[in-house]
Amino acid sequence: MNRYLINLSYIGTQFRGIQKSQLKGSVIEDPHTVEGALEIALKKLHPINDFKIKISSRTDAGVHALHNAIHVDLERHNGQLYSEDTITRQLNRSFKSQALPVRILSTRLVPKSFSARLHAKSRTYIYRLGVLKPQFCDKPDAHPFNRFLPIEENDRCYFIAHPHFDIEKLKRVASIFVGYHDFRTFMAISKGNPKQLEPSHTLRSIQSITVERGTCMTLSFNRDLVEHFYDYWDIRIKGRSFLYKQVRRMVGAWIAVAEGRITERDAYEMLTVPSSHSWCEQSQVVPAYALYLCQVEYDPADLTIPLDELPRPTSTKQTSITTN
Missing domain, CATH: 3.30.70.580 (Pseudouridine synthase I, catalytic domain, N-terminal subdomain)
Structure with missing residues (x-):
């Protein structure tokens, strides 16, 4: 064998x-x-x-x-x-x-x-964002079912439109999640595991978080149009292991801060007061389709x-x- x-x-x-x-x-x-x-x-x-x-x-x-x-x-x-x-x-x-x-x-x-x-020594994830530029957010065609979306990016990137989206706020709040924390607030309970009523070990260490300019994955025919409307951002998160849906819940909280739906203080309390009751309802779990497992290191x-x-x-x- x-x-x-x-x-x-x-x-x-x-x-x-x-x-x-x-x-x-x-x-x-x-x-x-x-x-x-x-x-x-x-x-x-x-x-x-x-x-x-x-x-x-x-x-x-x-x-x-x-x-x-x-x-x-x-x-x-x-x-x-x-x-x-x-x-x-x-x-x-x-x-x-x-x-x-x-x-x-x-x-x-x-x-x-x-x-x-x-x-596995570490796992690195990237969450891809396509953010509609502010000058287009107040127009009638900013609605998700009206605005231009590149078909090549269908189920590959999370597109959002908010006139006051602040990427610097997102970077700032994401940085406080680096290090060793109890991520109980950011853990979902798996429906396929009814015995998992209360997590027994929710301490995890995040080695690094970076927020960098991303690129569109479109054909050259569409690229100029895409870059005219959208800014791309790659949120890169590296750690040895993660809880169930932890990455998507963290990114959802950071986006809520960037859009002004919750404050940086709210996100800080979600992290430092670990409990399912600490989750801010104004946050949301971001879709799975924009998340990529990029590397497993040995x-x-x-x-x-x-x-x-x-x-x-x-x-x-x-x-x-x-x-x-």
Whole structure:
């Protein structure tokens, strides 16, 4: 049995999330989740073991990933290793044939003790904003169903229109969230986990938060028009782990401050008085479709296979198979 780290990216629009639905005794294939699509593709490698996919970072329905990771144990019928390139190629071929928006970035043989989730040093998310410029906000065509929106950005960016949106306020309030805090106020309770009535551990450390000018993802034909109407902003958040919907709730609170619906003091109290009762109702959870998991980082030492686990080919033929 050998363990593989599989790095992947996907567009989350058509998926219910990365994780399969946990139905008792269910063995039904689930192509509507990223995990389910991976499972179907991995079965085409014909491993002889009943494998279980272990996910580094769970993403909700609609959330995208430029880089996520899973690990899985696979055993071939002849006892030889699967070539890392073969796994990457075969999975991508399977996703292509099913027209699924999933792409394997790389596959790597890792130690049998490696965990894609537990060994992750950090996870970086970006939330993309498209802000209508103030001079257009008071016009009749500023309404969401009247104003111009680039079709290429549909379900890729959160577009907002507010005449007094203040990006400097957003930057300022976001900065106080860096560091080690109790983020209980910003945690949602998962409907799929009824036992999770009261979180037992809500302390998390955010390593960095930056708010930078973003760019539109449109064709050149549309770009001038898009940049005429909108300013783009990328909110980048890096930490080792996050609570359920924590990023989207934090960003929602920061936008509420930038639009003047709540004050910076309100946001500060939401952070420093951790409780579900501290959540300001004038804030809102921002949509999933503008959130991207951009990077999962690992220590190279954790990916290095110890000498006693290195494959020992028994023939020249096997050597050519196991060497990548």
